[in-house]
Amino acid sequence: MTEHYHRGVTAGSDTVLELLPMVFAAPGEALARAEAVLGDRPPPLHASVAHQVIGIWQRDFGDMRLALTHLRRARTWAARADSAEREADVLATLGVALVHAGRTRQGMDALRRGVERGTGHTRARVLFRRAYSWWVLGHHKEALEDVRRAIPVLRQAEDVIWTARALTLRATVHLALGSVERANADFTAAETLWETTGQEHDKADAVESRGLAAFRAGDVPAALRLLDEAEERYAKLGTPTFMLDIRRCEVLMAAGLAAEALAEADAALRALDGIGGQSTRKAELLLAAARAARL
Numbered sequence: 001m002t003e004h005y006h007r008g009v010t011a012g013s014d015t016v017l018e019l020l021p022m023v024f025a026a027p028g029e030a031l032a033r034a035e036a037v038l039g040d041r042p043p044p045l046h047a048s049v050a051h052q053v054i055g056i057w058q059r060d061f062g063d064m065r066l067a068l069t070h071l072r073r074a075r076t077w078a079a080r081a082d083s084a085e086r087e088a089d090v091l092a093t094l095g096v097a098l099v100h101a102g103r104t105r106q107g108m109d110a111l112r113r114g115v116e117r118g119t120g121h122t123r124a125r126v127l128f129r130r131a132y133s134w135w136v137l138g139h140h141k142e143a144l145e146d147v148r149r150a151i152p153v154l155r156q157a158e159d160v161i162w163t164a165r166a167l168t169l170r171a172t173v174h175l176a177l178g179s180v181e182r183a184n185a186d187f188t189a190a191e192t193l194w195e196t197t198g199q200e201h202d203k204a205d206a207v208e209s210r211g212l213a214a215f216r217a218g219d220v221p222a223a224l225r226l227l228d229e230a231e232e233r234y235a236k237l238g239t240p241t242f243m244l245d246i247r248r249c250e251v252l253m254a255a256g257l258a259a260e261a262l263a264e265a266d267a268a269l270r271a272l273d274g275i276g277g278q279s280t281r282k283a284e285l286l287l288a289a290a291r292a293a294r295l
Helices: 002-011 027-038 044-061 064-080 084-100 104-117 120-136 140-156 160-176 180-194 200-216 220-237 242-254 258-275 279-294
Strands: none
Touching: 027 044, 044 064, 044 084, 064 084, 084 104, 084 120, 104 120, 120 140, 120 160, 140 160, 160 180, 160 200, 180 200, 200 220, 200 242, 220 242, 242 258
16 A cells, blocks of 8 residues: 555656545545655645645644645645646635634635636535535525535536535535435435445544434434444544534533533533634534533
C-alpha cells in the first residue's frame, strides 16, 4: 500500500486525490500521508490537495486556526496549478471552515465563488457544501434548493460518496422542517450507498443522523442507542464527537435527564476549548449547557 502510494505521488494526481475521501475513511492515515506529500516538494496541484486534506482534518477534528491557514495555502497552490476545478473545490472547503469559525459573510462569499468557478461534477460538490453551510446557519429553504440541485448531478456522475453525503444532508434538512418520512427515506437510501464504501467516519455520521431522526419521531430509547453506536464508531477512528454531544444533550433533556445533559455539555466544551475547535459548535454546546442548567 505504502509503496503504491509513493509511486502514485510521483506518477500522477490520482493517488494524491484519493487522500480527500480518506479524511473521512481513515482520518489519521490521511493526515500522515498529506504531511508526507508536503515533505516531498510536490508540484502545485499535489500541494493544494495535501494542504486541503490537512485543512479538512484540522477543521473537523482539530484547531480551526490551523485549518484556515492550510486551506488558504491550498487555495494559493490551486491558483498556481491553474486549475479552476481544484480552486472551486478548495473554496468550498474554505467556505465551510469560515462559516464554522463564525465568519459567515466571508464563508458564504467563498462558497459563491466556488459555485462560479466549478463546472458539472465539481460544482455539484460545491453546491452540497453550500447547502450544508445554509443548514448550519438555519436557512433550510436555501439548503434544500442547493442540495436538490446537487443530487442529480452527483448521481449521474456515479459519485457514491458525495451522493450519500447529499442524501444524508437532505434528510437532516427534512427533519429540521418536520418531514420525518421524507427524512427516513433519504437516510435509508444514503445508508444503502454507505455500505458499499469504506467511509467509516461518514458511516458513523449516518448512524448519528438516524439517532436524531429517532428522537424527532419521539423514540428516545432508540435515539440514545443509535447515538451510543455512533460514538463507538467515532472512538475507533479517534475523532471528536461534538455534534453528537450536542444531540445527546437534546435527547437527554427531552428524557428529563438534565444533570446528565449538563455533564455531557460541560465535558464537550472542555474538550472543544482544548483543541481550539469550531465556534459554531461551541455556541451550540453553550446553549445546550444553559438549557440543561435551567431545567
